[in-house]
Amino acid sequence: MPTITLNIRFFPHHPQLLRQLGEEYIRVVNELTEQMEHQKSFPKLTTKHVNANLPSAVLNQAIRDARSVFKKMKKTGKRPILKKRVYFVNNQNYSIGKDIIAFPIMQNGAVEKTKFRAMITERDQKFLANAKLGLMRIVEKSGKWYAQVSIDVPVSEKDNEKVMGVDLGLKVPAVAVTSTGKTRFFGNGRMNKYIRRNYQEQRKKLGKLKKLSAIRKLNNKEHRVMTDINHKISRQIVNLAIQEEVSVIKLERLTNIRQTARTSRKNEKHLHTWSFYQLSKFIEYKAKLAGISVVYVNPKYTSQLCPQCGAKNKAKDRQYRCQDCGYTTHRDRVGALNIMSVPVMDGVA
Incomplete structure (x- = not known):
C-alpha cells in the first residue's frame, strides 16, 4: 500500500503552549542522543527513566525517535542536532473527525486529550475513510499550524500488461x-x-x-x-x-x-x-x-x-x-x- 501524508490545518487555542511542547520534544531527543553518544549504546528506556513535561504517549515516541537518530549516528559517525520544534503523536493517541482533530497535550502538569478545530477537505476525508492511520506530526509554518498525518492507502492493482x-x-x-x-x-x-x-x-x-x-x-x-x-x-x-x-x-x-x-x-x-x-x-x-x-x-x-x-x-x-x-x-x-x-x-x- 502506498504511504502518503495529509496536511491538515488546525487552530490551537494556545499556540504558545504547543510551541513549548514542541521545544520540549526536541530537547528530549537531543539530550538522549547526546547521552547515548557518550555511552556508545542505547539501553531500554521507559517514560520512568526520562524527566520531561510531555504526555507519556508522546514521550514514548520521543524515545523511539532518539533511538532512530542514534542508529543513524552510528552509521554516519556524526550526531544530528534537532532545531525545529516538532511534536509527534502515534496513531493510538489521536483522532480525526469531520472538522476536528484531537491529541494529548500537557497543561498545568496534567495530560488532557484536547480537541482542535480543523480544516479537513473532502479529498482528505475520502483518504481517511479507508486508510490505515500512521504517525501524526504537529508543526508550525509561518504562524499556521498543521497536523501532518501519515496514512497507508489501499489501491487495486491493474492486471493488464500495458x-x-x-x-x-x-x-x-x-x-x-x-x-x-x-x-x-x-x-x-x-x-x-x-x-x-x-x-x-x-x-x-x-x-x-x-x-x-x-x-x-x-x-x-x-x-x-x-x-x-x-x-x-x-x-x-x-x-x-x-x-x-x-x-x-x-x-x-x-x-x-x-x-x-x-x-x-x-x-x-x-x-x-x-x-x-x-x-x-x-x-x-x-x-x-x-x-x-x-x-x-x-x-x-x-x-x-x-x-x-x-x-x-x-x-x-x-x-x-x-x-x-x-x-x-x-x-x-x-x-x-x-x-x-x-x-x-x-x-x-
Missing part, C-alpha cells in the same frame, strides 16, 4: 510513450530555465546588498514554483497512464543522472539544480494511488539505441536518425521508447 516509458530531460522535462501507441511531451524546459535564471539574477542583486533574509525568502519561493510545476507534470503523466489503462510506468534510475544526462556546459548549472528526483517521486506517488506499478530501469544508451533496429547512433540537435535503417523521430521520444522496452525481471531492470 506499459508506459517516461524520459526526463532539460529542454523537454518529460516525454511519455505508451505501448498503446500514445506519445506526449510534458512541460516547457525553456520556461523552466527562464524562471530559474530570473531567480538567480535576483539573488545576485540581493547578495550584493547583503539581504540574506530576502535571499532565503526568494529561495523558498523558487522551490514552491518548481515544485508546483513538477506536481502538474506528474499529474498529467499519471492521467495519461490512467486514460490508456497502463499497468506499469517505467522511469529512469537516477543514481547517476548527472553523468548520464545529455547536457552541455551551458546547461550544466541547470542540470545540477533541476529536480529530476522530485519529479520521478511525484510520478511514483500519484501512480501508486491509481494502482499503477512503477519500476526504475538503467538509462544507459536509451538515447542512442534505435528503437526499430537496435543500432547505436548519436542524435543531432533534437532529431534522431538511425544511420542503419533510416528511422527518424524526436530524440527524447527515442529515450522514452527504449525505457518502455527495457525488460524487467523481479522488479529490476
Whole structure:
C-alpha cells in the first residue's frame, strides 16, 4: 500500500503552549542522543527513566525517535542536532473527525486529550475513510499550524500488461510513450530555465546588498514554483497512464543522472539544480494511488539505441536518425521508447 501524508490545518487555542511542547520534544531527543553518544549504546528506556513535561504517549515516541537518530549516528559517525520544534503523536493517541482533530497535550502538569478545530477537505476525508492511520506530526509554518498525518492507502492493482516509458530531460522535462501507441511531451524546459535564471539574477542583486533574509525568502519561493510545476507534470503523466489503462510506468534510475544526462556546459548549472528526483517521486506517488506499478530501469544508451533496429547512433540537435535503417523521430521520444522496452525481471531492470 502506498504511504502518503495529509496536511491538515488546525487552530490551537494556545499556540504558545504547543510551541513549548514542541521545544520540549526536541530537547528530549537531543539530550538522549547526546547521552547515548557518550555511552556508545542505547539501553531500554521507559517514560520512568526520562524527566520531561510531555504526555507519556508522546514521550514514548520521543524515545523511539532518539533511538532512530542514534542508529543513524552510528552509521554516519556524526550526531544530528534537532532545531525545529516538532511534536509527534502515534496513531493510538489521536483522532480525526469531520472538522476536528484531537491529541494529548500537557497543561498545568496534567495530560488532557484536547480537541482542535480543523480544516479537513473532502479529498482528505475520502483518504481517511479507508486508510490505515500512521504517525501524526504537529508543526508550525509561518504562524499556521498543521497536523501532518501519515496514512497507508489501499489501491487495486491493474492486471493488464500495458506499459508506459517516461524520459526526463532539460529542454523537454518529460516525454511519455505508451505501448498503446500514445506519445506526449510534458512541460516547457525553456520556461523552466527562464524562471530559474530570473531567480538567480535576483539573488545576485540581493547578495550584493547583503539581504540574506530576502535571499532565503526568494529561495523558498523558487522551490514552491518548481515544485508546483513538477506536481502538474506528474499529474498529467499519471492521467495519461490512467486514460490508456497502463499497468506499469517505467522511469529512469537516477543514481547517476548527472553523468548520464545529455547536457552541455551551458546547461550544466541547470542540470545540477533541476529536480529530476522530485519529479520521478511525484510520478511514483500519484501512480501508486491509481494502482499503477512503477519500476526504475538503467538509462544507459536509451538515447542512442534505435528503437526499430537496435543500432547505436548519436542524435543531432533534437532529431534522431538511425544511420542503419533510416528511422527518424524526436530524440527524447527515442529515450522514452527504449525505457518502455527495457525488460524487467523481479522488479529490476
